[in-house]
Amino acid sequence: MLKILNKLRVLTFVIPTILSLSYPALSADKPELTVYTYDSFASDWGPGPQIKNAFEAQCECVLTFVGLDSSLGILGRIRLEGQNSMADVILGLDTSQMTVARNTELLHPHGLNDMSDRLALPETASNWSDQHFVPFDWGFFAFVYDEKALSSVPQSMADLIRADDVKIVVQDPRTSTPGFGLMLWLKSLYGDDAPAQWQALAPKIITVTKGWSEAYGLFLDGEADMVLSYTTSPAYHRIAEGQTQYNYASFAEGHYMQVEVAAMLKSTDQPELAQSFLAFLLSNEAQNIIPTTNWMYPAAAGIALPDGFEDRAKPSGLLLADDDIANNQEAWLKEWVTAMSQ
Secondary structure, eight states, X not given: OOOOOTTTTOOOOOSOEETTTTSOXXXXXXXXXXXXXXXXXXXXXXXXXXXXXXXXXXXXXXXXXXXXXXXXXXXXXXXXXXXXXXXXXXXXXXXGGHHHHHHTTOEEOOOOSSXXXXXXXXXXXXXXXXXXXXXXXXXXXXXXXXXXXXXXXXXXXXXXXXXXXXXXXXXXXXXXXXXXXXXXXXXXXXXXXXHHHHHHHGGGEEEXXXXXXXXXXXXXXXXXXXXXXXXXXXXXXXIIIOOOOEEEOOXXXXXXXXEXXXXXXXXXXXXXXXXXXXXXXXXXXXXXXSTTTTOSXXXXXXOOOOTTOOOTTOSOEEOOOHHHHHHHHHXXXXXXXXXXXX
């Protein structure tokens, strides 16, 4: 997730967040592990600070999160830096980017055994056996609305596309993970007819934002009836704000799923520490931090959800093969640009 931020109405544009900047100078006798992630994960209200404290308490090391503007930005950064990357671990890519990341040949196998026995992912992704990527959370994309403001709620993607009186805000698939997820959602539902469905949907879209925060802020300010986000977004409002009017539209065809992952780089000079961190991400301690900081479902089994979260079995999940995405994403993005410009 691109996630529900505690300071949602304050949209700021900053240089990459480095979570260790406020800490004392690195101790000469402690190794440092550098993790590239997206900025909301590393932010004060994200999981980063708690995970940093918990891991440092057991590793005798310094954990530094470098927050970039999106998961797509993480992938772009390591491709640019290559073998000279300062990162040891990348955290925040999802299944749609795994093949592209693997094809860079910059990743090192995680070496964790019996990981599938520790996981509790939806059926679509339940047989996890990837040698490079460790899943740490997951969720479903969805359109969120305010029950006090929208009385006629689409019951399917087809309903949304046909609707005459609804205004939505979405994110750009070239710069935003949810935006990319929506592109895959329509592709999974409509295949070769997806461009025509985008053209039909376009009149309902009041704007396409670069990222999630801007889109969600416009929705909260009443500029749109619905916003592309996650099925877990209402949980934030219920738990953090005590507001119950926010819900998501449950679509009959199913919702596209996102599984977020972490991986270690070949160029790391701390391979054992990197592997230890990847294993820690699936620990009860780390997984219990995820729901009310990243506002996603934990990937590990046996993690209780706080009151205010919906049953993680809902809704049914859609997921395209990451190889298919890697082979076709450039063409699909061109289709989207063409469809939205007509």
